[in-house]
Amino acid sequence: MQSERMGRDDPPVPFSSDTVIAAFKTIPDLLARDETLTARGRWLDVDCLLGPSTQPFHVAIRYGKIVDMAPAPVLMRSWRFAYRATPAALAAYWHEMPPAGWHDLLALTKRGQATLEGDLHSFMTHLQYFKDLLALPRRSSGGVS
Numbered sequence: 001m002q003s004e005r006m007g008r009d010d011p012p013v014p015f016s017s018d019t020v021i022a023a024f025k026t027i028p029d030l031l032a033r034d035e036t037l038t039a040r041g042r043w044l045d046v047d048c049l050l051g052p053s054t055q056p057f058h059v060a061i062r063y064g065k066i067v068d069m070a071p072a073p074v075l076m077r078s079w080r081f082a083y084r085a086t087p088a089a090l091a092a093y094w095h096e097m098p099p100a101g102w103h104d105l106l107a108l109t110k111r112g113q114a115t116l117e118g119d120l121h122s123f124m125t126h127l128q129y130f131k132d133l134l135a136l137p138r139r140s141s142g143g144v145s
Contacts (some may be wrong), residue, residue, distance in 0.1 A: 015091030017054055023094065023137040024051050028066040030136040037136075038064040041129045046122040049082035050134070053115070056084050064129070081118035083130070089113035094138040105131055 031037060041064025049072060051057045058077050060068040070077075085093070085108050092102035101107050108114035116123070123130060 015088055017052065017087040020052050020087040020090050021055050024057065024090070025069075026140065027133065027136050028069050030140050031066055031133060034136070037129065037132050040064065040132070041126060044122065044126050044129060046080050047078065048118075048122070049079040049084065051084060052087045052090055053084040054087055056082070079118065081116070081120055081123045083114065083116050083123065083134075085114035090134075093135065096138065098138075105134060 041061065044061050044064055047058065047060050049056050050059050051072075056072045058068070058070045058072055058074050058079060059066055083105065085105075089102065089108045092098055093105075093108065095102070101111055102113075105114065106116075109116050
């Protein structure tokens with residue numbers, strides 16, 4: 001019982017907040033090289049707030065491509081929805097084989113490691129796109145440590 005409680009919210013993989021932020025900054029370049037994912041988002045046109053809860057980014061997506069990504073806060077910049085996760089959650093999500101409960105964006109919200117807020121229509125209609133977009137650092141480096 002004690003070990004079960006301790007293991008629930010402990011980060012399952014070692015991580016550094018700076019490393020997680022640096023890995024998140026690579027997502028636009030990784031997306032530019034992934035034609036299949038870009039094509040999947042070809043109908044998407046949204047401004048959103050994504051990233052680590054310690055340093056989220058304003059992300060502008062047009063036709064499946066990230067056309068602008070700026071560290072928040074940006075004065076008077078609006079967003080349709082926000083998905084922010086703890087650095088520990090993103091490090092676990094980017095692990096080559098994420099542990100159960102750390103493998104999915106919505107599972108991270110359920111365990112309290114991420115928040116999803118705002119007008120969720122764009123997020124939910126393009127859910128697989130966002131899951132794959134935010135998993136790009138997993139494929140490029142085999143995880144973050």
